[in-house]
Every structure is written in structure tokens, then in C-alpha cells.
Amino acid sequence: MDMSSTQIWTIIALLGIGTFLIRFSFLGIIGDRELPEWVLRHLRYTPVSVLPALIAPLVLWPEATGGQPDLARILAAAVTLLLGVTTKNVLAAIFGGAGTLYLGLYLLG
Template structure:
């Protein structure tokens, strides 16, 4: 598709305005006010929800394998999840998952 310079700058400007309005809705409008306890309770789980959303596509459809399911990545994810659940230690989970990934990649070639 060929876009003219005017169309490209219009798209950039509109996306910039949209991004500003999204951020202003939280920072500008709610920035000086105390949030209700139930909102703060739900916001605590934002990072817990975002991290699996970022990692899951890399485990299930890794680009390194052309989108094919890879047993090495699935086993590393399972070990990471298990170690994290049982030890409640993020660093132990990361080290165990990375070790499992490299071991499985070495073993499977």
C-alpha cells in the first residue's frame, strides 16, 4: 500500500492524540484523587496478568521454530511455573526455567 505524506502524518497525529487521551484519563483526571480500596486491590494484579500475556505467545508459538509448538519451551515453562509455585521465589523459577530450556535445547538438538 502506498500512503501519501499527508496520510502518514495524519495517522501519526491521530495515534498521538489517542495515546495522550488514554494516558490523560488516568493521570490527569485521577492523578490527584485517592482511588477506592477495591480499585487499588485490583490494580495489584496488573503485573501478574501482563507477564503471562507477554510470555505465553513466546512459549506456544515461538518464532524461533516458525510458530511450531516446541517441547523444549513447553517443558521450560512448566518447570518455571512449578518452581515458582512451590518455592515462591522468582529468581529460582527463572534460573530453573532457563536451565531447563538450555538443557532441553541441547538434548533435542
């Protein structure tokens, strides 16, 4: 597909306006109002649900292995989860998982 420079910039501008309007609907219109308790309770779980959704494909179908599951990545994810749950320390979980990944890649190939 061959697109002109004008078409590409028009698409970029429209997408920018669209994302601005989406964010403005939350921040600009209701940003200074007090949210109901049930909304705040649900918003607390947003990072907990988004993070696994971002990480799961990287563990189960990694690009580095051509989409094949890799024992080193699965072990690193398990150690990260275990450290996060037991210590409740984000940095311990991150560094423990990274160390496990690098050690696993070194030992397992």
C-alpha cells in the same frame, strides 16, 4: 498500499495523541485522588494476568519453530512456573526457566 509521507506522519501523530489522552485520563485526572479499596484490590492482579497473556503465545506457538509447539519451551515454562510458585522468587524463576530453555534446546535440538 502506497501511502504518502504526510499520511504516515498524520497517523503517527493521531495515535500519539490518542495514547496520551488514554494515559492522561488515569494519571492526570484521577492521579492525585485516593482510589477505592476494591479498585486497588483488582489492580494487584493486573501483572499476574498480563504476564501469562504475553508469554503463552511464545510458548504454545513460537515463531522460532514455525508456530509448532516445542518440548523445550513447554518444559522451560513449566519449570519457571514451578520455581515461581514454590520459591516466590522472581529471579530464581527467570534464571531457572532460561537455564531449562537453553539446556532443552541444546539437548533436544
